[in-house]
Amino acid sequence: MASLFPGQTATDRPDIVSRVFEQKKKVLLKLIDNGFFGTTVAHIHTIEFQKRGLPHIHLLIFLHPQHHIRDSHHINSIISAQLPDPQLQPLLYAKVTKYMLHGPCDVNNPQAKCMVNGKCSKHFPKEYRERTDWAEDSYSLYARPDNGLVFECNGARFTNQYVVPYCPQLLLLFDCHINVEISAGLGTVKYLSKYIYKGPDRATIEISSGMQDKIKAHLDGCFIGPTEAC
Numbered sequence: 001m002a003s004l005f006p007g008q009t010a011t012d013r014p015d016i017v018s019r020v021f022e023q024k025k026k027v028l029l030k031l032i033d034n035g036f037f038g039t040t041v042a043h044i045h046t047i048e049f050q051k052r053g054l055p056h057i058h059l060l061i062f063l064h065p066q067h068h069i070r071d072s073h074h075i076n077s078i079i080s081a082q083l084p085d086p087q088l089q090p091l092l093y094a095k096v097t098k099y100m101l102h103g104p105c106d107v108n109n110p111q112a113k114c115m116v117n118g119k120c121s122k123h124f125p126k127e128y129r130e131r132t133d134w135a136e137d138s139y140s141l142y143a144r145p146d147n148g149l150v151f152e153c154n155g156a157r158f159t160n161q162y163v164v165p166y167c168p169q170l171l172l173l174f175d176c177h178i179n180v181e182i183s184a185g186l187g188t189v190k191y192l193s194k195y196i197y198k199g200p201d202r203a204t205i206e207i208s209s210g211m212q213d214k215i216k217a218h219l220d221g222c223f224i225g226p227t228e229a230c
Helices: 014-033 072-076 090-099 168-174 187-197 214-221
Strands: 040-049 055-063 151-153 156-158
Touching: 014 040, 014 055, 014 168, 055 187, 090 168
Parallel strands: none
Antiparallel strands: 040 055, 151 156
16 A cells, blocks of 8 residues: 555556565465475465456465364364454454455345345355364365354444355465365365466457458457556
8 A cells, every 4th residue: 555646546556466466475375385284295276367457366275194184173273264253353353354254145235246046156144053064075164153243334244154264364464355265075176277277358259241350359359457467
C-alpha cells in the first residue's frame, strides 16, 4: 500500500501486484522445501491469472512417508476451519474474518457467483462437526463445532460453517487468502493437472464468411490481463 499514489488501488498497479505475489510465492516454496510441513519429496504448482486481475497459486505437496499425515490429531496441529477466539487470538481472528470466510451465499444471497441450481458449488455452509475425521481417499473433514462464535458483516452472519480451511501460521505470515487442506486422494492431482494443461483463458470465436479482421479475431480469441502481462 505504501507504494501506491493517493487514490490508487491494487488494480491500478499490476506491476506491484505481480512483484509482491512473486516474492510471497518464493518465500512459501522455500518454507516448504525447508520442512515446514515435514520432509518434502516433491511439489507441483501452477499459477492462475483470473480476469479480475489477481494471480493465485495452486500447490500440491508430497511428503516423505515418515512425515505423512495419518490421523486427525496431526491434521488439527496444521489446519483449522474455525473462527478463532477474538479475545485470545485477536490478530488471527482479524485475518480469518478478512480472508478466510466464504459467502454469504445460499439462502442469504442466492445471487452469489458460487450458486449453481440453487446450491453453493463450493458446498457451503458446511455441516457442524465436533471433531476432525480422516479420509482415506478424499479431503479430510475438519472440526467445525457449534460453539456460538459468530462474525457479522454487512448484515450477514458467519459461523464455523463458512470458514475456509487454513493454516494459522501461514495466514499470519502471508497476510492473504491461503487455503490449506489435507488430501489423500488422486482427485487433487487431477484437479491441479487441469490447470497446468488447460492453457490460458480463451473467449468464444465467431467464424463468418467475408473479409476477416485478423486483429479483432486475435483480441476476441485471447485474454491476457495486466497482471499476467507484467
